[in-house]
Amino acid sequence: MVILLSEGYAVHQRDILTNPELYGELNLLELRVGGLFSNTEYISAQRIRTILIQQYAEAFKSYDFFASPTFAMVAPTNLVSTPSAITQMPSFTGPYNLTGLPAISVPAGFTDEGLPVGLQLAANAF
Numbered sequence: 001m002v003i004l005l006s007e008g009y010a011v012h013q014r015d016i017l018t019n020p021e022l023y024g025e026l027n028l029l030e031l032r033v034g035g036l037f038s039n040t041e042y043i044s045a046q047r048i049r050t051i052l053i054q055q056y057a058e059a060f061k062s063y064d065f066f067a068s069p070t071f072a073m074v075a076p077t078n079l080v081s082t083p084s085a086i087t088q089m090p091s092f093t094g095p096y097n098l099t100g101l102p103a104i105s106v107p108a109g110f111t112d113e114g115l116p117v118g119l120q121l122a123a124n125a126f
Helices: 002-018 025-034 039-059 083-087 094-099
Strands: 065-069 103-110 116-123
Touching: 002 025, 002 039, 039 094
Parallel strands: none
Antiparallel strands: 065 116, 103 116
């Protein structure tokens, strides 16, 4: 999150300061949090990211792709359609977003309640 939020703040800093009304409440809060990280924290996060990329490269020497659920839970039936409710759903997309590895979520069926379930497929960089 350090990298994502810090870079988001860097891109949007001018508009956040001059036109905060252009952003939704949750997005504005997250972007402002990104401005709180130190340079040291950002560099440390980038170093960890580099190690993770190397570890995935090593793992892909043995596997062609990884398959996992997209989310750590099935879609709740009472999900309120708000940004905060959606962002609180635990997902397995983070490592691929962080490493830049190609990944896709494809439909994999439905729950007993008829809600969709996603299967995430990730591969090595090409």
